[in-house]
Amino acid sequence: MSIVTIQMIVSNTSKGHESNHGPIITDNSSGEILCGSCGLVLIEKVEDMGNEQRIYDPEHYMSNSRTGAWSTLTIHDRGLSTVIDPKNKDASGNPIFGPMKNTMGRLRLWDSHSKSRSADRSMRSALQMLDTVKTKLDISDAVTERAAYFYRKAVLRKLTRGRNINGLILSALYAACRESNVPRTIQDIANSGNVNTKFLSRHYRLLARELDLNLESFAPSNFVSRLASISGLSEKTSRDALYILRQAKEKRITAGKNPVAFAAAALYLSALMNVEQKSQKKISDSCGISSVTIRNISMLLRKKLGINA
DNA sequence: CGGAGTAAAAGGCACTT
DNA sequence: AAGTGACTTTTACTCCG
Numbered sequence A: 001m002s003i004v005t006i007q008m009i010v011s012n013t014s015k016g017h018e019s020n021h022g023p024i025i026t027d028n029s030s031g032e033i034l035c036g037s038c039g040l041v042l043i044e045k046v047e048d049m050g051n052e053q054r055i056y057d058p059e060h061y062m063s064n065s066r067t068g069a070w071s072t073l074t075i076h077d078r079g080l081s082t083v084i085d086p087k088n089k090d091a092s093g094n095p096i097f098g099p100m101k102n103t104m105g106r107l108r109l110w111d112s113h114s115k116s117r118s119a120d121r122s123m124r125s126a127l128q129m130l131d132t133v134k135t136k137l138d139i140s141d142a143v144t145e146r147a148a149y150f151y152r153k154a155v156l157r158k159l160t161r162g163r164n165i166n167g168l169i170l171s172a173l174y175a176a177c178r179e180s181n182v183p184r185t186i187q188d189i190a191n192s193g194n195v196n197t198k199f200l201s202r203h204y205r206l207l208a209r210e211l212d213l214n215l216e217s218f219a220p221s222n223f224v225s226r227l228a229s230i231s232g233l234s235e236k237t238s239r240d241a242l243y244i245l246r247q248a249k250e251k252r253i254t255a256g257k258n259p260v261a262f263a264a265a266a267l268y269l270s271a272l273m274n275v276e277q278k279s280q281k282k283i284s285d286s287c288g289i290s291s292v293t294i295r296n297i298s299m300l301l302r303k304k305l306g307i308n309a
Numbered sequence B: 001c002g003g004a005g006t007a008a009a010a011g012g013c014a015c016t017t
Numbered sequence C: 001a002a003g004t005g006a007c008t009t010t011t012a013c014t015c016c017g
Helices: A003-013 A058-064 A098-117 A121-136 A141-156 A165-180 A186-192 A197-210 A220-231 A235-250 A259-273 A280-287 A291-305
Strands: A024-027 A032-035 A041-043
Touching: A121 A141, A121 A165, A121 A186, A141 A165, A141 A197, A165 A186, A165 A197, A186 A197, A220 A235, A220 A259, A220 A280, A235 A259, A235 A291, A259 A280, A259 A291, A280 A291
Parallel strands: none
Antiparallel strands: A024 A032, A032 A041
16 A cells, blocks of 8 residues: 555545644554554554565665654654754854854753653653663563554543553553563563552553553463573473463463463472472562462362372 | 461452442 | 452461471
């Protein structure tokens, strides 16, 4: 589909939207088309938003790409802003003197004011938070973009009014992780963002409800390698734990329960079988699940899967 | 101490009033 | 907005080897 076609569709469908919209942003995975200046979702479902040409190699791609740098959702103005150079030099590098110097100073001031005091000041702080947490938890750019997208959607729905920005941006990140199956718990994200878990889960529920997000919970197996390395368990043990979890999945006994708890219990059992026993308490301490829960779930696994350990 | 087990409290969820 | 009930998890405790 070409840009021209998209613009035709946009002009036909965007009733109530200003006709002078900015660059059009497309979201290939959800098939949405957003207005680049106000973020309004113009079209909800579009088929085949991929590049028109087939891509054979990077050079070929670059020579066929029609656009400049990717417009990114994770910079508050999508990387389109300009900054007035703080050095008092003109375009050819000669110093600026006298009244012109004062004018430049005033322009710079206005420029920075427009950035820090305008309506998107909160957007800046949100995206800054997103960036720090992304770095702390080693989350990919793709997932972070997705989080920024959710956040922008939340802003459009006016969910930010009177609400905590950190709560929403962190929920957006958690939602993006859930969607992309990047195993980060609410607790992980809450810790990195210096907010408490209850606060974050409250905001996440709000976001999920308002944006009609229906995200699957993580599979227990996602957490096995991480827990194994925290608790210092062997490769063999985590492989066996994965095997246990696969059986548990087949028996459909994991639904509605904390996936981390299942991962922990499976590791506990497989550690027993591999004679590198860790006490329930030790595992519980390192994974943030109570020893009672580990006990209960490992009992459940023993019963349902016939494990004698 | 490690583990099994339990009662009671707390938290979250869907649904109703 | 408060209440209800089914459900999961935690807290705090006892008992056993």
